[in-house]
Amino acid sequence: GVPLHINGRISGGIIVQNTHKIDAFSEKDLKLMGFIASQIGISILGRHNEERLIHSKEKAEESDRLKSAFLANMSHEIRTPMNSILGFSDLLSHYPMDKEQKKYITHIKESGVLLLNLINDIIDLSKIEAGQLSLNIQTFSVKKLLEDLFVSFDEHIKRSEKTRLRIVLATIEQDYFIQSDLLRLKQILSNFISNAIKYSKKGIITIGVEKSNKNIFRFYVKDTGIGIPSNKLDSIFERFHKIDNTEILGGGTGLGLSICKSLAEGLKGNINVKSELGIGSVFSIDLPYVQSSTTQHEIIADKNTLLSDFSNKTILIVEDDESSYFYFASTLKTTGANIIWVMDGFKAIEICKNNFSVDLILMDIRLPKLSGYAATKEIKAMHPNLPIIAQTAYAMPGEKQKCFDAGCDDYLTKPILPNDLIMSIAGFIGKNERK
Ligand code: ADP
Secondary structure, three states, rough: OEEEEEEEOOOOOOEEEEEEEOOOOHHHHHHHHHHHHHHHHHHHHHHHHHHHHHHHHHHHHHHHHHHHHHHHHHHHHHHHHHHHHHHHHHHOOOOOOOOHHHHHHHHHHHHHHHHHHHHHHHHHHHHHOOOOOOOOOEEHHHHOOOHHHHHHHHHHHHHHOOOOOEEOOOOOEEEEEEEOOOHHHHHHHHHHHHHHOOOOEEEEEEEEEEEOOOOOOEEEEOOOOOOHHHHHHHHHHHHOOOOOOOOOOOOOOOOHHHHHHHHHHHHEEEEEEEEEOEEEEEEEEEEOEOOOOOOOOOOOOOOOOOHOOOOOOOEEEEEEOHHHHHHHHHHHHHHOOOOEEEEHHHHHHHHHHHHOOEEEEEEOOOOOOHHHHHHHHHHHHOOOOOOOEEOOOOOOOOOOOHHHHHHEEEEOOOOOOOHHHHHHHHHHOOOOOOO
């Protein structure tokens, strides 16, 4: 016989606390047992099993937390040195130098960008896996999106060795303002365009958008590259899947399209591909048209921000990583700002208490002794109008909100390019441009 221990409480309040020994079950008995079991849930498994289940659940939750913490740490640890590598090579490239030196700097920059893209892919992938991908829905112009992509990839191709390849933007008859996550859509299309460049030796890459009668926008990237065999068209969207193609050297990781697919699902869109070997491919994403109530988009002035003037202004840099500090200080040198540097949150609070002539704070978030969040809260309690810009290598979801909740006025993630840094500061303490 099978001993059946029933030890527990039915939600209605009836206590069942008996130990039955049952030797044979009729079908009716089994149905009844099933019913009782479902009513009293876990208790039928007995205390021991219940504890084991709770223990495994806690263990699973703990390992999930550890995974998230590991990712947050890794992204921090990698982005901090990347900040220096990209930032300094960008600064260096503005100095006069000979051809050979220019070539080296270009290599450093390009490899840095590749590495950063790889890190971003891995972080995206883990966010998607952990179900932590959050969207930032905003209104934007379809035309401006494609023009921006065109300009940056046109420049990119012209600077590359692919002299027989060019990119064109198909005519856009009418502009539309749609609602979606601009950065994620841009990421998907950039991936399509990067692939089109990577897998084409020559010819034309056409980017464009078509609006169907059914109110669907189709953004497409068409190339005249090597094409994809028809039996591989599904598998290229699988993680780490690459077509074995010895012609193409230095290919990617096989992550790009699988990320695009998950992102497209997040945007309630569909990805399509058509391709013919030796002729070319068309990758597209269909997005439902969510019309925006706004008809004007925000125009961000396109200034040469490296000319900003912050003379007579004092900027407090709270940063425990020396090379990041030097990078910020060198970037700000051209602006004439006075710089104070401290390495932890307590010292930052002390400066704001004693010698209050600070106009703006650049606050690192992960600091020894006292976190940037805590330091920001205390400083804001003393000086609510003092602008504090969080600069952090965290790229995990929720960090941005946490910074704003602590009182920060802006949020920059490393690597921070000189222009982005200066543009953000100028938004708070900028004066007229120097000529
Ligand atoms: P990868 O980083 O390897 O480019 P993707 O996930 O972006 O990874 O692409 C997966 C595979 O699909 C590529 O390795 C390549 O074989 C194929 N592929 C993607 N885009 C194109 C294209 N425009 N033309 C030809 N093949 C492509």
